[in-house]
Amino acid sequence: MVKKLIYYTACQFHLGFNYNCMKNNIKPINFLKKFEKFSEHWSPKVISELNDYQFKLVKVKGDFIWHNHENTDEAFIVIEGKIFIEFEAKTEEINKGEMIVVPKGVAHRPYAKNEAKIMIIEPSGVVNTGNITDKLTAPTDDWI
Amino acid sequence: MVKKLIYYTACQFHLGFNYNCMKNNIKPINFLKKFEKFSEHWSPKVISELNDYQFKLVKVKGDFIWHNHENTDEAFIVIEGKIFIEFEAKTEEINKGEMIVVPKGVAHRPYAKNEAKIMIIEPSGVVNTGNITDKLTAPTDDWI
Numbered sequence: 001m002v003k004k005l006i007y008y009t010a011c012q013f014h015l016g017f018n019y020n021c022m023k024n025n026i027k028p029i030n031f032l033k034k035f036e037k038f039s040e041h042w043s044p045k046v047i048s049e050l051n052d053y054q055f056k057l058v059k060v061k062g063d064f065i066w067h068n069h070e071n072t073d074e075a076f077i078v079i080e081g082k083i084f085i086e087f088e089a090k091t092e093e094i095n096k097g098e099m100i101v102v103p104k105g106v107a108h109r110p111y112a113k114n115e116a117k118i119m120i121i122e123p124s125g126v127v128n129t130g131n132i133t134d135k136l137t138a139p140t141d142d143w144i
Numbered sequence: 145m146v147k148k149l150i151y152y153t154a155c156q157f158h159l160g161f162n163y164n165c166m167k168n169n170i171k172p173i174n175f176l177k178k179f180e181k182f183s184e185h186w187s188p189k190v191i192s193e194l195n196d197y198q199f200k201l202v203k204v205k206g207d208f209i210w211h212n213h214e215n216t217d218e219a220f221i222v223i224e225g226k227i228f229i230e231f232e233a234k235t236e237e238i239n240k241g242e243m244i245v246v247p248k249g250v251a252h253r254p255y256a257k258n259e260a261k262i263m264i265i266e267p268s269g270v271v272n273t274g275n276i277t278d279k280l281t282a283p284t285d286d287w288i
Contacts, residue, residue, distance in 0.1 A: 048219070073195050092170065092172055097176060098175065
């Protein structure tokens, strides 16, 4: 009862708690303010949902692992800095103000020489390391 | 035959023509460079696809119309400038570096006092004026 009231209050006043109501709140989300809420690398934080898709912010630095997503394309938007994505035949550099879509099933390895801030858009439930389980495998559905 | 060759060449050298091959090209897309390619307001231009979703750039200025999308949520990301979205009970201001998701079925009216550059993410085939047909109704699947 008390919990319900706290949830309700949090929703009404947009207090920014990570409750389900946030998913249905119609309010602007500021990317840089959300990035202030965490510091880990390669650990996607969900900020919004669109049907059964999610918008996830990620701080990236150093090397990620080779992987692919068998059942879905994956969109990367660079908010700050620059990242690289290595494919089998080439490496692409993606800068602030740019996006790239990695088609489903395509092996790729993201990396960043310096810390970069990116947004990933993909279906809910997609695991960051795709077909691989690794120490870099992060929880899904981790809202901020 | 010649057409096929031109298509093939355009794809291989990323000449930026609006052919199907573009949809499958894995290369970065620069938002501001894409915005240089058109000037109309309220006329979404597709720049990329993610499964059966599309990323659409739109230049907006002045008033749009009240409408809703019965079957889908709709995400707005502001790339330059600021927009407003009027809802029945409130109006939200969305600035550069911010996003908002309008849930399906929710009536809304976007407007911008000065020209703003935005990106919309929604399923392929969604009509910009939703449940309304108007002089502002724009073609879908208009790639740049």
